Amino acid sequence: MSAATAAAPAALDAPRSRRRRLVRNLDPLLLGSTAVLVAFGLLMVYSTTRSMPHPLAYTRSQMLHLMIGVGVGIVLVAADYRTLAAGWRWLYVANLLMLAAVLVIGRSSLGAQRWIPLGPLGQFQPSELAKLVLVITLAKHLADRPGPYRSVADLVPFLAHVAVPMVLIFRQPDLGTALVYGAIFAGMLFAGGARRRDLAALGAAACLVSPVLWHVLKEYQRRRLLVFLDPSLDPRGAGYGIIQSKIAVGSGLLWGKGLFAGTQNLLQFVPEHHTDFIFSVIGEELGFLGGLALLAVFLVWLWRGVRTAAVARDRFGALAAVGIVSMVAFHVFVNVGMTVGIMPITGIPLPFISYGGSALMTMLWATALLLNIGMRRQRILF
Amino acid sequence: MDHETFERRLVVLFTAVVALLAVLAVRLWQVQVVQGDYFARLADENRLRVTSVAAPRGLIIDRAGRPLVVNRPAFTVALMPTEMVRPDEEIPRVARLLSMDPADIRQRLAAGRERPFEPVRLRRDVPKDVIAAIEESRMDLPGVLIEIEPVRDYLYRELGAHMLGYLGEISDADLRRFRADGYEAGDLIGKAGVERVYDRYLRGRSGELQAEVDAMGRLSRTLRTIPAVPGDTLVLGIDLPMQQAAEAALGNRLGAVVAMDPQTGAVEAWVSHPAFDPDLFSTGIHARDWNALLHDPRQPLIDRAAQAGYPTGSVFKIVTATAALELGLVNAGTGFYDPGYYNLNGRIFHDNANEAFGHLSFLQAIAVSSNVVFWTIGRAVGPEHISEYAHLYGLGSRTGVDLPDEIAGVVPDPAWKRRVYHQPWYGGDTLNTAVGQGYVLVTPIQAARMVAAVANGGTLVTPHIAVEIRAPGGQVVERIAPPPAGHVPLGPQTLATLRAGLAAVVTRGTATSIQIPGLAVAGKTGTAESGHGKPYAWFVGYAPADDPKLVVVAMVEHAGYGAEFAAPIVQRVLEAAFGLTPAAQPGDPKP
Numbered sequence: 001m002s003a004a005t006a007a008a009p010a011a012l013d014a015p016r017s018r019r020r021r022l023v024r025n026l027d028p029l030l031l032g033s034t035a036v037l038v039a040f041g042l043l044m045v046y047s048t049t050r051s052m053p054h055p056l057a058y059t060r061s062q063m064l065h066l067m068i069g070v071g072v073g074i075v076l077v078a079a080d081y082r083t084l085a086a087g088w089r090w091l092y093v094a095n096l097l098m099l100a101a102v103l104v105i106g107r108s109s110l111g112a113q114r115w116i117p118l119g120p121l122g123q124f125q126p127s128e129l130a131k132l133v134l135v136i137t138l139a140k141h142l143a144d145r146p147g148p149y150r151s152v153a154d155l156v157p158f159l160a161h162v163a164v165p166m167v168l169i170f171r172q173p174d175l176g177t178a179l180v181y182g183a184i185f186a187g188m189l190f191a192g193g194a195r196r197r198d199l200a201a202l203g204a205a206a207c208l209v210s211p212v213l214w215h216v217l218k219e220y221q222r223r224r225l226l227v228f229l230d231p232s233l234d235p236r237g238a239g240y241g242i243i244q245s246k247i248a249v250g251s252g253l254l255w256g257k258g259l260f261a262g263t264q265n266l267l268q269f270v271p272e273h274h275t276d277f278i279f280s281v282i283g284e285e286l287g288f289l290g291g292l293a294l295l296a297v298f299l300v301w302l303w304r305g306v307r308t309a310a311v312a313r314d315r316f317g318a319l320a321a322v323g324i325v326s327m328v329a330f331h332v333f334v335n336v337g338m339t340v341g342i343m344p345i346t347g348i349p350l351p352f353i354s355y356g357g358s359a360l361m362t363m364l365w366a367t368a369l370l371l372n373i374g375m376r377r378q379r380i381l382f
Numbered sequence: 383m384d385h386e387t388f389e390r391r392l393v394v395l396f397t398a399v400v401a402l403l404a405v406l407a408v409r410l411w412q413v414q415v416v417q418g419d420y421f422a423r424l425a426d427e428n429r430l431r432v433t434s435v436a437a438p439r440g441l442i443i444d445r446a447g448r449p450l451v452v453n454r455p456a457f458t459v460a461l462m463p464t465e466m467v468r469p470d471e472e473i474p475r476v477a478r479l480l481s482m483d484p485a486d487i488r489q490r491l492a493a494g495r496e497r498p499f500e501p502v503r504l505r506r507d508v509p510k511d512v513i514a515a516i517e518e519s520r521m522d523l524p525g526v527l528i529e530i531e532p533v534r535d536y537l538y539r540e541l542g543a544h545m546l547g548y549l550g551e552i553s554d555a556d557l558r559r560f561r562a563d564g565y566e567a568g569d570l571i572g573k574a575g576v577e578r579v580y581d582r583y584l585r586g587r588s589g590e591l592q593a594e595v596d597a598m599g600r601l602s603r604t605l606r607t608i609p610a611v612p613g614d615t616l617v618l619g620i621d622l623p624m625q626q627a628a629e630a631a632l633g634n635r636l637g638a639v640v641a642m643d644p645q646t647g648a649v650e651a652w653v654s655h656p657a658f659d660p661d662l663f664s665t666g667i668h669a670r671d672w673n674a675l676l677h678d679p680r681q682p683l684i685d686r687a688a689q690a691g692y693p694t695g696s697v698f699k700i701v702t703a704t705a706a707l708e709l710g711l712v713n714a715g716t717g718f719y720d721p722g723y724y725n726l727n728g729r730i731f732h733d734n735a736n737e738a739f740g741h742l743s744f745l746q747a748i749a750v751s752s753n754v755v756f757w758t759i760g761r762a763v764g765p766e767h768i769s770e771y772a773h774l775y776g777l778g779s780r781t782g783v784d785l786p787d788e789i790a791g792v793v794p795d796p797a798w799k800r801r802v803y804h805q806p807w808y809g810g811d812t813l814n815t816a817v818g819q820g821y822v823l824v825t826p827i828q829a830a831r832m833v834a835a836v837a838n839g840g841t842l843v844t845p846h847i848a849v850e851i852r853a854p855g856g857q858v859v860e861r862i863a864p865p866p867a868g869h870v871p872l873g874p875q876t877l878a879t880l881r882a883g884l885a886a887v888v889t890r891g892t893a894t895s896i897q898i899p900g901l902a903v904a905g906k907t908g909t910a911e912s913g914h915g916k917p918y919a920w921f922v923g924y925a926p927a928d929d930p931k932l933v934v935v936a937m938v939e940h941a942g943y944g945a946e947f948a949a950p951i952v953q954r955v956l957e958a959a960f961g962l963t964p965a966a967q968p969g970d971p972k973p
Contacts, residue, residue, distance in 0.1 A: 187395060190391060190394075190395065191388065191391050191392060191395060193387065193388070193391075244428075244597075246413060246421065247421045247424045247425050247428065248425065249410070249413050249414060249421070250413045250414055250417055250418050250420065250421025250422065250424075250425075251418065251421045251422040251424070251425035251426075252414055252418070253414055253415070253418040253419075253422060254414065254415055254418070263425055263426075263428070263429045263594070264425055264428065264429075266596075266602075267428070267429050267594065267595070267596035267597055267602055268596050268597045269425075269428055269429075269596075269597045283410065283413075283414065284425075287414060288410055288411060288414040288415055288418075291410050291414070292407055292410065295403050295406055295407055295410075298403065299399075299400070299403055302396075302399050302403075303396065306392055306395065306396045306399070309392055310389055310392055318388065322392070322395065325395070325399065326395075329398075329399045329402060332402075332403070332406075333402040333403070333405075333406065336406050336410075337405075337406060337409070340406075340409050340410060340413050341413075342405070342409055
C-alpha cells in the first residue's frame with residue numbers, strides 16, 4: 001500500500017458509466033445498518049421526549065440535523081476522499097482554532113464549556129466534529145510517514161498530533177471525548193504498524209500519568225469516577241444517574257416494557273435520558289432482546305467499517321476507516337457500558353441514537369467517508 | 383508494513399470490537415435477565431407511592447341514638463416547600479400566624495426534604511380566625527396549603543369524660559402489643575374509657591391511595607384507591623338526659639354517680655367528678671395541660687366510679703343483713719333493743735348520732751340504720767361469714783365493667799388482715815366491717831351491682847357501658863350483653879326482708895326526704911368515716927321498689943351524711959329517668 005499523493009479524478013467529473021459503477025460499489029450493508037440506526041435513533045428520541053412540553057421539538061430538531069447531515073454527507077461521498085487529505089494541515093489547524101474558540105467564547109452547560117452558539121441554527125459542539133477531523137488528519141499523517149516505526153520515538157510525532165487537540169478538549173473539560181481521542185490514536189497506530197511493545201509502553205506511561213490527571217479533573221468529574229466504583233457513595237447526587245439507569249435497563253427484563261411504556265423514562269427517573277443515557281430507555285422499553293438487536297446492528301456496521309479498511313485502495317483510506325471504526329466502537333462500548341454500570345459516566349453519546357445534532361452529523365459524515373473509501377476501492381480502478 | 387500484516391492487525395482489531403460488544407451483551411444478560419426481577423421491583427418502588435387515608439373514627443351515641451362523640455372537620459395548615467418563593471420571609475410570617483416558632487417550622491421542613499413535593503404538616507386543628515387570616519394574605523404565602531382532616535369531637539366536653547375516654551398517640555408498648563392488628567406508629571388510639579376498650583371497632587380501617595409519581599415526587603396518576611372504612615358506631619346504654627341530670631346533681635363536688643339497669647347491667651349514667659375535657663387530647667395534648675391534669679390534687683384523671691374504693695358505711699349493712707338472714711340468725715320481725723351504744727367486752731361503742739332507738743324490729747333497724755343492731759348481729763354472724771356474703775355480692779372483685787383499670791376493692795377478714803397487716807383480727811374489726819367501716823373499700827359500681835342483685839332477685843350482673851356495635855351503615859355488628867358473673871343465693875324470705883327494709887329506708891327511715899310522688903324508691907344511705915375531713919356520703923337505691931327498673935348509686939367525697947348529700951342526687955337522677963318533674967323540695971333533708 002502506498003500513499004496516494006496525486007489527486008485522483010473527482011467522481012463528479014467521471015464519465016457516466018464510471019459514476020454508475022461507483023454507485024454500484026456503495027456498501028449496501030453499511031448504508032442499510034446506518035439507516036436502521038438513524039431511524040431507530042429518531043424513534044427513541046421521540047420516545048424519550050414525547051412527554052415534554054413540546055412533544056415533537058426534539059425529534060424535529062434531530063430530523064433537521066439528519067437532513068443537513070445527509071445532504072452534506074452526499075457531497076462527502078461524491079467527492080473523492082483523497083481531496084480531503086490534500087489540505088490536511090489546514091484542516092488540522094482549523095480544528096485547533098475551533099477548539100480554542102470554544103474555550104474563549106463557548107457556552108457553558110453543566111459545568112463545561114462545549115458549545116459555540118450559532119444564532120438561530122442553535123449551537124454547535126466542535127469537539128464532536130473534531131473527532132472526525134482528527135481521524136482524517138492522523139490517517140494522512142500516518143500515510144505520509146509510513147514507517148516502519150522502530151521505537152517509541154518514532155511514534156512521538158503522532159502522539160503530538162493527537163495530544164494538542166486532546167489537551168484543548170480536556171480543558172473544556174470533556175474527559176470522555178479526550179478518551180475517545182486516545183482510543184482513535186491506539187486503534188490507528190496499531191493498524192498503522194506500530195510495534196505492540198511501543199504501544200504497550202505508551203499505555204503504561206498513560207497509566208503513570210493518570211494520578212497527576214486526577215488533580216487536574218474538576219470536582220464533579222472526580223465524583224463521577226468515584227461513584228462509578230461505588231454508586232452508593234452518593235445515591236442522590238453523582239451516583240443517582242448510574243443507579244436509576246441500571247434500574248431502568250434491568251427492569252426491562254427479556255422483552256421490555258414496550259415502546260413508550262418505560263416508567264423510568266416517562267417519570268424522568270433517569271437524567272439525560274434522551275442524550276447520553278438513551279440506552280437506558282432502550283433497555284427498559286425493548287428489553288434484553290431489543291438491546292441485543294441494537295448491538296447486532298452496530299456489529300454489522302463495525303464489520304463493514306473494518307471491511308472497508310481491508311479493501312481501501314490506499315493507506316490513508318485504510319487508516320481513516322480504522323480510525324472511524326475505533327471511534328464508533330469506543331463510543332458504543334463506553335456509552336452502553338455506562339448505562340449498565342461497567343463504565344464511568346463520561347458524557348459520550350451513543351452514535352446515531354443519542355439526541356444531539358453535532359454528534360449525529362459527525363457520525364453521518366464518518367459513514368459518508370467510509371462509503372467513499374469503500375466505493376473507491378482497488379477493483380474499480382481496472 | 384505489508385498488506386498481510388495490516389489485514390492480520392485488522393482481524394485483531396475486529397476481534398477486540400466483537401469482544402467489547404460481547405462484554406456488553408453478557409452484562410445486559412446479567413442486569414436484565416439474571417437480576418431483572420430485582421431491578422423491576424426497584425423500578426416499581428421508584429414510581430409507586432402508597433399514602434394512607436385516615437379512616438373517620440366510629441361515632442359514640444347514647445341508647446336513643448343521640449351523638450356523644452363525633453368527628454369534626456378541622457383545618458390543618460401544611461406547607462409545600464418547593465412552592466415557596468422567599469422562604470426567609472415566608473417562614474417567619476407563617477410562624478407568626480400559627481403562633482409557632484420559626485425554628486420549629488424549619489426543622490419540620492428539613493425532616494421532609496426527601497420528598498420535596500409532599501406537603502409538610504405544620505399544625506392541626508387551626509382555629510377559624512387564623513385560617514381566615516391566612517386566606518387573606520394568600521397571595522403572599524405561596525406554598526401554604528389548608529387541608530381538612532377529621533378530629534375527634536366530644537360534643538359535651540367533660541360530660542362522661544372518664545367513661546368515654548380520650549385519644550392519644552399509640553405508645554411503644556401498645557404498638558408492640560397491637561402491631562399485628564394493623565396499628566402503626568403515629569396512629570391515634572383510645573387511651574381511656576370506651577375509646578380504649580372498643581378501639582378496634584371504633585378505629586375503622588385506613589384507606590390507601592396508590593399513585594404513580596415522577597422522579598420529583600409529583601403525582602402522575604392515581605392507580606388505585608382503597609377507600610377508608612369508617613369505624614363502627616358504638617351504642618352506649620347511657621341515657622343522655624339522665625347522664626346530664628347526674629352530672630348536674632353531683633355538680634362541683636368530688637364523687638361519682640352510677641345508674642344501671644338492674645336486670646341487664648347496662649349502665650345508663652356514669653359520672654365521676656372532677657372530670658377533664660377529652661377534647662384537649664384530640665390533637666395531641668399540650669404538655670402544660672397534661673401536667674396540670676396529672677398534678678391536680680383533686681386527681682381529675684381517676685374514675686371515681688371504678689378506679690377508687692371507699693368505705694361504704696351503712697350501705698354495707700345489706701351484706702351483714704343478708705348473712706344474718708340467710709344464716710337464720712334473724713328475720714324481719716326479730717326484736718332488738720338499741721340503747722344508743724354497744725358494749726364490746728367492756729369497750730363502749732357509740733352510735734354516730736348517739737341516738738337511742740330503743741325497741742325496734744330488724745326491719746326497722748335497716749330503715750333507721752341502727753349501728754347497735756348491726757354490731758350485735760355482726761358479732762353473731764362473724765367476720766368470715768360477713769366476708770363470704772360480701773364476696774357473694776361481688777365485693778372484693780372487679781365487676782368486669784367494660785372500662786380499663788378497674789380496681790377490686792377490699793373485703794377484710796381475719797386471714798386478709800393477717801396477710802396484709804400481720805395483725806390479729808379484733809372484735810372491733812368485726813363491728814367496723816359489719817357497718818362498712820374500717821378496712822372495707824368498695825367502688826361505686828360494685829355498690830350498684832350489689833344493690834342490683836337485691837333488686838333483681840340475686841343475679842350478679844356484669845355492668846357494661848356499651849350495648850351495641852353498629853356498622854357505619856347502621857346494621858348491628860354485635861350486641862353487648864355480658865353474662866352475669868354469678869348468683870347470690872338469696873332465699874325468698876331474705877329477699878323479701880331486704881327489699882322491705884330498703885323500701886322502709888325511704889318511706890319511714892333515713893331517706894324520707896327523697897320520696898318522689900308517684901315513684902316508690904328503695905335504697906340505703908351510707909355515711910362513712912374517712913379518717914380525715916368530712917365523711918363519705920353514699921346512697922344506693924332502686925326504683926320502682928316493686929318492679930326495679932333502675933339502680934342509682936351516688937357517692938360524694940368528704941361531704942357529710944349520705945341522706946343529706948348523696949340521696950338527693952339519686953333522687954334527681956330518678957326523676958330524670960322516670961320523667962317526673964322535680965317536686966318542690968319538701969323541706970331540708972333529715973340527716
